[in-house]
Amino acid sequence: MPIALVDCNNFYVSCERVFNPKLEGKLVVVLSNNDGCAVARSSEVKALGIKMGEPWFKMKDIAKKHGIIAYSSNYTLYGDLSARVMSILSNFSPKQEIYSIDECFLDLNGFDPATLMAYAQKIRMTVKQSVGIPVCVGIADTKTLAKLANHCAKKLFAGNDGVCDFGMLTGIERSTLFARIPVGDVWGVGRRIAERLAVMGIHTVEDLRCADPELIRQQFSIVLERTVNELNGHPCIELDEVGTPRQQIMVSRSFGSPVMYLDDLAESVAYFTTLAAEKLRQDGSVASSLCVHVRTNPFSEREPQYQSSKIVALSQPTDNTTKLVKAALNGLNEIYRAGYRYKKSGVLLMALQPKGTIQPTLFDDPVEQAKSDNTMSVMDRINRKMGKGTLTIAASGITKRWAMRRESKSPCYTTEWSELPEVW
DNA sequence: ATGCTCCTGCGAA
DNA sequence: CTAACGTTCGCAGGAGCAT
Numbered sequence: 001m002p003i004a005l006v007d008c009n010n011f012y013v014s015c016e017r018v019f020n021p022k023l024e025g026k027l028v029v030v031l032s033n034n035d036g037c038a039v040a041r042s043s044e045v046k047a048l049g050i051k052m053g054e055p056w057f058k059m060k061d062i063a064k065k066h067g068i069i070a071y072s073s074n075y076t077l078y079g080d081l082s083a084r085v086m087s088i089l090s091n092f093s094p095k096q097e098i099y100s101i102d103e104c105f106l107d108l109n110g111f112d113p114a115t116l117m118a119y120a121q122k123i124r125m126t127v128k129q130s131v132g133i134p135v136c137v138g139i140a141d142t143k144t145l146a147k148l149a150n151h152c153a154k155k156l157f158a159g160n161d162g163v164c165d166f167g168m169l170t171g172i173e174r175s176t177l178f179a180r181i182p183v184g185d186v187w188g189v190g191r192r193i194a195e196r197l198a199v200m201g202i203h204t205v206e207d208l209r210c211a212d213p214e215l216i217r218q219q220f221s222i223v224l225e226r227t228v229n230e231l232n233g234h235p236c237i238e239l240d241e242v243g244t245p246r247q248q249i250m251v252s253r254s255f256g257s258p259v260m261y262l263d264d265l266a267e268s269v270a271y272f273t274t275l276a277a278e279k280l281r282q283d284g285s286v287a288s289s290l291c292v293h294v295r296t297n298p299f300s301e302r303e304p305q306y307q308s309s310k311i312v313a314l315s316q317p318t319d320n321t322t323k324l325v326k327a328a329l330n331g332l333n334e335i336y337r338a339g340y341r342y343k344k345s346g347v348l349l350m351a352l353q354p355k356g357t358i359q360p361t362l363f364d365d366p367v368e369q370a371k372s373d374n375t376m377s378v379m380d381r382i383n384r385k386m387g388k389g390t391l392t393i394a395a396s397g398i399t400k401r402w403a404m405r406r407e408s409k410s411p412c413y414t415t416e417w418s419e420l421p422e423v424w
Numbered sequence: 425a426t427g428c429t430c431c432t433g434c435g436a437a
Numbered sequence: 438c439t440a441a442c443g444t445t446c447g448c449a450g451g452a453g454c455a456t
Contacts, residue, residue: 011437032443039437039443055442073443100437190435221449223435250445257440299442346444405441 001235002108002116002139002167005146006089006123009134009154009162011102012040015081016071018132019413027068031056034254034404035072072406076388080414084131092123097239103150105143107239113167120163140166143237144230147187148205152177178206178231188227193220205231245283245354251276252346255402258297259342265294266329267397272347273328274396277321278383280349281376286317288351290324292331297343308335317353320372321379324349325395387416 008014012030017023027048030040038045038054045068050059056070063070082101090096095107108116120137127135138150145166153164166174183205184194200219202208209231217225226236251272259265269292280287295307310331318324328347382391411419 034441034443036442053443057441060441102437188435192434221434223449246446248446252444254443297442 001141002111002113002165003141003143003146003239004093004106004108004116004120004123005099005138005143005150006104006106006127006135007138007150007154008085008102009136010040010042011082011133012071012073012078013042014133015074015078016410018081019077019410023069027066028071029056029063029068030071030073032073033406034256035070035407036254038070039073070408072409074409074412076412076415077410080412081131081133085127085133085135088127088130089123092119092126095239095241097241105146105239108139116165116167117163120165121161124162134162136162136164138164138166141233142230142235143239144187144227145233148181148185148231151181151185175206178209179204181205183208186227186231188223193224196220245285245352247352249276249279249283249287249349249352250346251279252293252344252348253404254344255342256405257402259402260338260340262332262336262338264397264402265336265342265345266332267395267400268345268402269294269328269332269347270325270393271396271400272345273325274321274393276347276349277319277324277376278380280352281319281380283352284355285352286319286355287314287324287349288317288353289313290327290331290350291348292328292335293344293346293348294332294335294342295344296340300341300343303341304339306337306340308337310335311350317351318372319355320376321393323372325393329395387418 013023013028016028016030023042025044026042027044028042029038029045029050031037032039035056037056038050038052038059041050041052048062048066050062056063059068062068078101085102086096086098086104089104089106093106093108097105099105108119111119116139120139123137124135127133136150136153138146138148138153140146140149149164149166153160153162169177181204182194183189183197183202184191186205186208189197189208196219197203197208202211208228211228213225213228216228229236253268253272255268259268273290289311291309291311293307293309296303296305298305312327312331314323314327332345379391383389411421413420
């Protein structure tokens with residue numbers, strides 16, 4: 001029952017390189033929102049020892065010294081390229097689970113085990129040729145093992161051309177390999193759990209594989225017990241093909257610079273709510289309540305700190321931007337306190353359900369409902385065709401003094417005509 | 425005693 | 438010039454509450 005995990009290499013960096021081949025071989029990082037931390041690093045940058053999540057301002061000296069090129073993140077571009085990669089990959093298996101923006105599982109059940117390595121190479125070549133993104137492929141009998149195999153394809157076997165198939169290993173070879181990998185590299189084992197495992201003398205993947213599942217469940221959770229079983233080749237985590245609709249939708253951002261006044265905060269909350277509402281309608285869901293959240297900057301230790309949130313119930317489930325914004329602003333009014341320097345706000349849409357399943361009695365006025373649906377669908381269509389933010393509600397403001405910093409964003413090559421360089 | 429919701433911790437990318 | 442540290446999602450388990 002082989003499963004492949006296909007994962008893009010340094011995905012955001014690779015996206016930038018697709019449209020700017022001069023970046024090949026150079027030291028490149030992509031920064032998080034607000035140009036805060038490094039969230040993608042080229043292999044050359046990783047070799048310098050710069051860690052994932054490292055704050056940009058802390059590594060500026062090293063960056064200058066080595067000539068690191070930094071990009072602001074361009075999620076529009078990365079999302080579009082991701083969709084192209086996933087579409088190509090879907091041709092390689094009847095069952096695909098898109099796990100994140102840069103990786104997916106493929107069910108390879110029924111394929112001849114002896115041909116899987118070659119098949120994986122074909123996958124890599126096809127994606128590279130048609131989208132320009134390099135990927136690695138890990139193959140094994142469970143999702144946890146496939147993740148681990150992918151990790152090996154990337155890290156341990158530099159000479160193995162980006163593919164690793166655990167099906168090719170004997171039991172001894174596997175144990176020897178696992179004994180060289182720190183337990184923290186296993187899917188589902190983060191920093192905290194790794195620390196606690198270390199206390200128990202479990203340091204490597206092999207240690208965890210041989211641990212007593214019953215004990216692990218007792219000391220940790222059923223999740224980690226499943227991990228142990230999966231490491232032993234017993235599938236516990238199903239391939240999840242159907243994109244089960246989200247249970248909540250969150251939009252929040254740190255501000256480019258701190259905000260003091262309710263007006264600015266309200267603009268941001270209104271804007272984030274419109275973004276959340278767009279996602280909600282894309283999912284075909286409606287929300288029954290929402291949560292507004294604001295906070296000061298926890299890293300400014302000398303400043304007075306404040307954070308608060310408020311849950312607002314909606315009179316009936318809706319996907320209408322105007323109604324959601326009104327509710328969010330009501331909530332904001334209740335938690336706003338003057339005199340603080342706010343650094344972040346956010347909106348969480350909660351208690352989501354499929355739009356189709358709302359009880360008909362809730363549609364008291366079908367005419368109103370149809371009007372609302374029409375307005376929203378016109379807005380969505382215009383924004384999709386003419387670019388995000390073409391049509392917005394006034395409450396989200398024009399000036400956006402709080403807008404996030406994005407000092408070095410590349411053009412949205414695949415989605416914005418206006419951003420194409422003229423020479424093209 | 426049982427079942428529900430809410431909150432927190434943790435992990436992932 | 439200076440100051441500057443991400444976002445979004447799910448799951449499990451425990452606390453707290455109602456029945």
